[in-house]
Amino acid sequence: MDDECSELQRSEMDALTAIYGESGLFECSFSDGQVSGKATIEIDSNCVQELVQPASESSPEYLPPITLIFSLPTRYPLIDPPTVNIECCWLDDAGKSAVIARLAEIWELEHGMGVLHSFIDALGHDLHLINRITVDLENNIDAVVSYIAERRRRDFEAQSYTCAICIEEQSGKHCVQLSCSHVFCRKCLSSYLGILVTEGNISQLKCPDTQCHGSSTQPSITDMEMQQLLSREQISRIHRLREQRRIDNDKTKYAWCPRTGCGLGVECDKTVESLCECSCGYVFCKLCLRTWHGTNYCEIKSTKKIVNMYIKAVRESEDPMMRIKMEKQYGKTALQRMLAMYDRDNASLKLIRESTQKCPKCSLRIQKAYGCNHMQCTQCNAHFCYLCGEVVDRINPMHHFNSANSLCNKRLFDGIEGSGGHDQRQQQEAEDEELNLMIRLAFEDDQD
Numbered sequence: 001m002d003d004e005c006s007e008l009q010r011s012e013m014d015a016l017t018a019i020y021g022e023s024g025l026f027e028c029s030f031s032d033g034q035v036s037g038k039a040t041i042e043i044d045s046n047c048v049q050e051l052v053q054p055a056s057e058s059s060p061e062y063l064p065p066i067t068l069i070f071s072l073p074t075r076y077p078l079i080d081p082p083t084v085n086i087e088c089c090w091l092d093d094a095g096k097s098a099v100i101a102r103l104a105e106i107w108e109l110e111h112g113m114g115v116l117h118s119f120i121d122a123l124g125h126d127l128h129l130i131n132r133i134t135v136d137l138e139n140n141i142d143a144v145v146s147y148i149a150e151r152r153r154r155d156f157e158a159q160s161y162t163c164a165i166c167i168e169e170q171s172g173k174h175c176v177q178l179s180c181s182h183v184f185c186r187k188c189l190s191s192y193l194g195i196l197v198t199e200g201n202i203s204q205l206k207c208p209d210t211q212c213h214g215s216s217t218q219p220s221i222t223d224m225e226m227q228q229l230l231s232r233e234q235i236s237r238i239h240r241l242r243e244q245r246r247i248d249n250d251k252t253k254y255a256w257c258p259r260t261g262c263g264l265g266v267e268c269d270k271t272v273e274s275l276c277e278c279s280c281g282y283v284f285c286k287l288c289l290r291t292w293h294g295t296n297y298c299e300i301k302s303t304k305k306i307v308n309m310y311i312k313a314v315r316e317s318e319d320p321m322m323r324i325k326m327e328k329q330y331g332k333t334a335l336q337r338m339l340a341m342y343d344r345d346n347a348s349l350k351l352i353r354e355s356t357q358k359c360p361k362c363s364l365r366i367q368k369a370y371g372c373n374h375m376q377c378t379q380c381n382a383h384f385c386y387l388c389g390e391v392v393d394r395i396n397p398m399h400h401f402n403s404a405n406s407l408c409n410k411r412l413f414d415g416i417e418g419s420g421g422h423d424q425r426q427q428q429e430a431e432d433e434e435l436n437l438m439i440r441l442a443f444e445d446d447q448d
Helices: 002-023 047-049 093-109 116-125 137-159 186-200 224-228 232-248 304-318 319-331 332-355 398-402 419-448
Strands: 025-032 034-043 066-072 082-089 160-162 170-171 173-178 184-185 254-256 265-267 275-277 283-285 374-376 383-385
Touching: 002 025, 002 116, 002 319, 025 173, 034 224, 047 116, 066 160, 082 093, 116 254, 116 283, 137 170, 173 186, 184 186, 186 224, 186 232, 232 254, 232 265, 265 275, 304 319, 319 332, 374 398
Parallel strands: none
Antiparallel strands: 025 034, 034 066, 066 082, 160 170, 173 184, 254 265, 275 283, 374 383
């Protein structure tokens, strides 16, 4: 009989190994004529729904498996039943006892036959038929959550999907499913995200599917998903860009360390205004980014630049926040004094531009006190027209004023207005001066 039982046991082990062995859910061993082993049994999803009552949206779709540990006595299966024990993280002791009692009932029904397959089938599909079973999720929530994630991954990898980027069907092992449920092949999505990271466009690290892209509820790709798709260098770049954006978006609380070779983000002191101390040891002013100068106003280095900024804040855009910031940084009195000097300088430049003409050769500003519009520069001796600023011929300057194609035709004496005696004398003096100039030029040519 012992030989017969041994043969039956070996046959049963071979059959169970053939069914479950490749999945790693069944293992057995033979030692000194004793057969022992264990079977990891996954609970059917329909059975899980019956076990977890009352059902709700938070009810798990899977439960961690039950482990059946067995040992076969010498006279199994003809005389003696197998010795079994149960390991399960969500069953209490009463539940385990109820399960073992149910297995004993199956033995009584199938006495004399191999029952391990029946045990495995009952544990996988019929647990909900056993009374006194209570599912304990609260004390084992981590194990339940971990197993659910693992089962979902396995179920996903067992299917095939069409990538929404390359429109090719891929095995689930080569795909990734985002939190919005859209599926992409890992290669396409990694390339897409890598381009965004390289360009620094991290705000667009979102689902690229057309149903999500551009919508107000377009979900961002989670950090966990990106760790599965991007390299360490790309993840580090994302963190740096996020830090940069956080600091740039709140300049009231943060600043960049200006020290060469550092450039770290620094949180400003909450008690002393504008004071920043970097981890590299550099202490600086948030406003001017120079070494900390106490509560004194920042030193003015570029007057023109600061005045232009202040004019823009006060006169052009009327930006009160910019005005307040600048007055706090440089002092209101100092800025208003600089603005007054700027206005005076501008008025002087405007007067010079309006009352003078620039020499077309050396750019010297020349003001005409009296006389005609034929001018000679005192610095480079160039001859030019005071009205239009063009160079005129030194030998025949009158051609410019007598040519029908010239804008200054018949305008040699423009600017000498009125018909009184004084104006007539002034015009006559201008004509005499012009005649004398032409005579002198002709004399110089003859000498040459």
